[in-house]
Amino acid sequence: MTRITVSEEAAAETFRDLPSLLADHAQTRPDAAALRCGEEVQNWRMLDKRVDRVAAALQGLGIGRGDKVAMLARPSIAYVEAFLGTLRAGACAVPLSNMASGETLSRMIDDSGARVVLADHGQHELLAPLRAGLTGVPAANWLGLDFTDPSWRNYEDWLAAAPAQPNPVTISPGDDFNIIYSSGTTGVPKGIVHSHGFRHLRIEGFKTFGFRAGAVTLLATPLYSNTTLVALLPSLATGGLTVIMPKFDAGGYLALAASTRANITMLVPVQYERLLAHPDFDQTDLSDFEMKLSTSAPLHAQVKQQILKRWPGGLVENYGLTEGGGSTRLFAHEHPDKLHTVGKPGLGVEIRILSEDGRVLPVGEIGEVVGRSLAMMSGYHRRDDATDAMLWYDEGGRVFFRSGDMGRFDEDGFLTLLDRKKDMIISGGFNIYAADLEVVMASHPDVLDVAVIGVPSAEWGETPLALVVAKPGTAPDPADLRLWANGRLGKTQRISAVELRPDLPRSTIGKILKRELRAPYWPESRTP
Numbered sequence: 001m002t003r004i005t006v007s008e009e010a011a012a013e014t015f016r017d018l019p020s021l022l023a024d025h026a027q028t029r030p031d032a033a034a035l036r037c038g039e040e041v042q043n044w045r046m047l048d049k050r051v052d053r054v055a056a057a058l059q060g061l062g063i064g065r066g067d068k069v070a071m072l073a074r075p076s077i078a079y080v081e082a083f084l085g086t087l088r089a090g091a092c093a094v095p096l097s098n099m100a101s102g103e104t105l106s107r108m109i110d111d112s113g114a115r116v117v118l119a120d121h122g123q124h125e126l127l128a129p130l131r132a133g134l135t136g137v138p139a140a141n142w143l144g145l146d147f148t149d150p151s152w153r154n155y156e157d158w159l160a161a162a163p164a165q166p167n168p169v170t171i172s173p174g175d176d177f178n179i180i181y182s183s184g185t186t187g188v189p190k191g192i193v194h195s196h197g198f199r200h201l202r203i204e205g206f207k208t209f210g211f212r213a214g215a216v217t218l219l220a221t222p223l224y225s226n227t228t229l230v231a232l233l234p235s236l237a238t239g240g241l242t243v244i245m246p247k248f249d250a251g252g253y254l255a256l257a258a259s260t261r262a263n264i265t266m267l268v269p270v271q272y273e274r275l276l277a278h279p280d281f282d283q284t285d286l287s288d289f290e291m292k293l294s295t296s297a298p299l300h301a302q303v304k305q306q307i308l309k310r311w312p313g314g315l316v317e318n319y320g321l322t323e324g325g326g327s328t329r330l331f332a333h334e335h336p337d338k339l340h341t342v343g344k345p346g347l348g349v350e351i352r353i354l355s356e357d358g359r360v361l362p363v364g365e366i367g368e369v370v371g372r373s374l375a376m377m378s379g380y381h382r383r384d385d386a387t388d389a390m391l392w393y394d395e396g397g398r399v400f401f402r403s404g405d406m407g408r409f410d411e412d413g414f415l416t417l418l419d420r421k422k423d424m425i426i427s428g429g430f431n432i433y434a435a436d437l438e439v440v441m442a443s444h445p446d447v448l449d450v451a452v453i454g455v456p457s458a459e460w461g462e463t464p465l466a467l468v469v470a471k472p473g474t475a476p477d478p479a480d481l482r483l484w485a486n487g488r489l490g491k492t493q494r495i496s497a498v499e500l501r502p503d504l505p506r507s508t509i510g511k512i513l514k515r516e517l518r519a520p521y522w523p524e525s526r527t528p
Contacts (some may be wrong), residue, residue, distance in 0.1 A: 055086075072118070117134075180224075193379055286313075353409060440485050485498075
């Protein structure tokens, strides 16, 4: 594998592995709550013991340094135990999406080289027909978290039969921590390999958001998502309480936030929108919040304004890739005049804007965002070609990651994102960035959600089409919406038509699936 070693080199001097930090908390604050999910609460002493037991049980299966353990389940305390126990055994965790198709799951399990698969009842039937084709996973290594099946090992029985203590393993910054698979919405999912050094650096970077012993972090996104991990791991590392919501719903989240007196949360934009629209929002006591984090998709400026106005505590929008490299942070509460941006590069982050031919562009010009930092993935698992295609080198030979995102810096150093490079609309020879059009359309008082895509045009090659979800209780006329938006857009940006939709397709972490939206308008062979 083409391996990027920046993270492990950067982490070497200050490195502490996460399993060791858990053991510290078990010694210094054993009775403090570490995890809560529903009515189940686990303190640090018990969590550490359970993680030991998982590690010992995995070692009993012959699992050790570098081996892969795949996990396919809804969020739970047992899931977190299994993840951490995998790390303590020296192995690499492979959390998989419980929204993926059977074919995609089979491909990811096989690609990862997983030797153990752990699943809950919700994925049991989906995995059953796949097992025969997954010969890399021995029959004894299929573990059922919360169900009984004679062809699966019951998780609790498996743990009960294991020693209380695992054999000690020395973990190094360069050891594989996890493989996170890309969503796969644009082709074959790629396995993003993060090292322990990468995770150490991310944890250290996120401490500035208030993660600490005594803090309460509320999470309501899937545990297979890097969005969740970037908040879960610093909460665990610093000894805070992590409250896990297995499935998000706005009313339940608000009640849980108030009852647990949550201080920190990580949510995706669509969750913020649903919470703000909930009738209980303004009557819910959210006064204990210190910091709210958002990532994975653009958070519209209008939504940021509402959060700042109605929800106590700070708001930080994080832009970056699961792969690492270039990232920015917008401290929205400190820069209310920059809500249309995603902020400035973080500490130790360098970002360049590249032209189509690879030239570095000056402030104000639009190009592809490339970046580097101390926290960079090790590479795509078994995909040297994909890793190499992502790399750009500066004049000093330093490696940067291509983001595929188009953007520009303003005079104050704030980055504005415009579009995915593949989503850019080229109409009559002009580059049109859907994000510019979406910002205008989203400001209409009757518009709840919007996506702009390029559709075929005999005259222009392709032309912008706006797909709009109306706010409840409104019935805007598409022609009127088009005229309203075009009156605020430049001549080369104008929308050709508006279509009303009941909703827009999104991934489990809130990204609008534009490929799905474009597909009906383009012949299959030409779908961008």
